[in-house]
Amino acid sequence: GAGVSQSPRYKVAKRGQDVALRCDPISGHVSLFWYQQALGQGPEFLTYFQNEAQLDKSGLPSDRFFAERPEGSVSTLKIQRTQQEDSAVYLCASSSRRITTGELFFGEGSRLTVL
Amino acid sequence: KNEVEQSPQNLTAQEGEFITINCSYSVGISALHWLQQHPGGGIVSLFMLSSGKKKHGRLIATINIQEKHSSLHITASHPRDSAVYICAVRHLYNNNDMRFGAGTRLTVKP
Numbered sequence: 001g002a003g004v005s006q007s008p009r010y011k012v013a014k015r016g017q018d019v020a021l022r023c024d025p026i027s028g029h030v031s032l033f034w035y036q037q038a039l040g041q042g043p044e045f046l047t048y049f050q051n052e053a054q055l056d057k058s059g060l061p062s063d064r065f066f067a068e069r070p071e072g073s074v075s076t077l078k079i080q081r082t083q084q085e086d087s088a089v090y091l092c093a094s095s096s097r098r099i100t101t102g103e104l105f106f107g108e109g110s111r112l113t114v115l
Numbered sequence: 116k117n118e119v120e121q122s123p124q125n126l127t128a129q130e131g132e133f134i135t136i137n138c139s140y141s142v143g144i145s146a147l148h149w150l151q152q153h154p155g156g157g158i159v160s161l162f163m164l165s166s167g168k169k170k171h172g173r174l175i176a177t178i179n180i181q182e183k184h185s186s187l188h189i190t191a192s193h194p195r196d197s198a199v200y201i202c203a204v205r206h207l208y209n210n211n212d213m214r215f216g217a218g219t220r221l222t223v224k225p
Contacts, residue, residue, distance in 0.1 A: 033213070042119070042201050042215030043158075056211040091158065104148065104213075106158035 002026075004107035006092050012113045013082045021077045021110045023092030031095040033104070034067055034077050038088045046090075049075060082114045118142050121202050121216035128223050134189040136219045138202030141183065145210055149176050149187045150201040152218065158201070161187070192223045 005024040013019050025032050031050055035043035036059075045059040051072035060067070064083075069075040079086055089109040096103075120139045128134055138147070149161040162169050162176040164185065169176050173192075178185040189196055199218040206212040 033211075035215075040217070042203070042217045044215065045211075045213055048211040056209075058212075093158075103160050103163050105160065106150075108155065108157045 004092055004094050004105050006090075006107035006110050008110055009108060010111050010113075012115065014115055015082060015084060017082050017114075018078065018080045019082055019112060021079075021090050021112070023075045023077070023094075023107060025073065025075070025092070025094030026096070026105055027073075029094035029096050029105070032069060032075050033093045033095075034075070035091040035093065036061075036088045037091055037109070043091050046077070079112075082112075084114050087112055087114045117217070118214045119202055119204055119216040121200075121219050123219060124217065125220045126222070128192050128221070130193060130223055130225050132192050132223075134192050134196075134221065134223075136187045136200050136202075136221070138185045138187070138216055139183060140185075140202075140204045140214075142204065142214070143207035144180075144183075144204040145207050146205045147178055147185050148203040148205075148213075149185070150203060152199040152201055154198075161200075189221075194223045194225050197222050 007022045033048050034046040037043040047067045048056040049069040052069050064080045066078045089111045091109045092107045093104040118141050122137045146165045148163050150158050152158045164178045173190045175188040199220050201218045202216040
């Protein structure tokens with residue numbers, strides 16, 4: 001596609017529900033990042049994929065958070081048993097280079113609200 | 116203390132004014148990014164710097180590696196420049212690790 005596409009743009013979940021957020025990176029981009037952005041804050045790193053390999057998941061806040069990119073293109077961030085503190089915008093970014101020094105292209109984000 | 120500090124947090128300017136946003140960081144970096152985030156969340160990469168200065172239209176970004184400081188300048192500001200500007204740095208020894216500043220909210224009034 002022309003840009004990084006994320007869905008859904010908005011998600012409201014009841015506490016305890018599971019949610020899945022999708023990221024469709026720019027075609028051919030090797031590197032894919034997930035970030036969490038709380039209201040009024042800068043984004044914070046969650047996890048990084050190089051193709052289908054999850055090379056860094058040090059930013060995932062708990063074992064309720066799980067990300068996958070099984071075929072090296074589309075990625076899904078899953079949050080199990082959502083809590084109110086999970087409310088944030090989840091941003092996906094992709095980069096064309098294997099060595100992650102390339103320019104990042106961001107999606108519009110998925111805004112999650114947990115009631 | 117946040118590894119990436121931006122100032123000011125909020126900035127209001129009149130159309131046409133020259134604007135400077137500052138970023139200081141405390142870690143060794145391989146690159147620094149300036150990003151623009153409009154209401155609704157979309158982020159656009161403005162610059163990626165590892166040294167010196169870059170210019171694109173009315174935007175200028177500079178970096179001083181020794182002082183661990185970068186500035187973003189906007190000349191002849193316009194209301195459409197109103198956005199949040201975010202500084203982000205890549206760790207020198209782990210390029211996956213990108214740390215973001217909290218952002219500077221710029222409002223340019225006509």
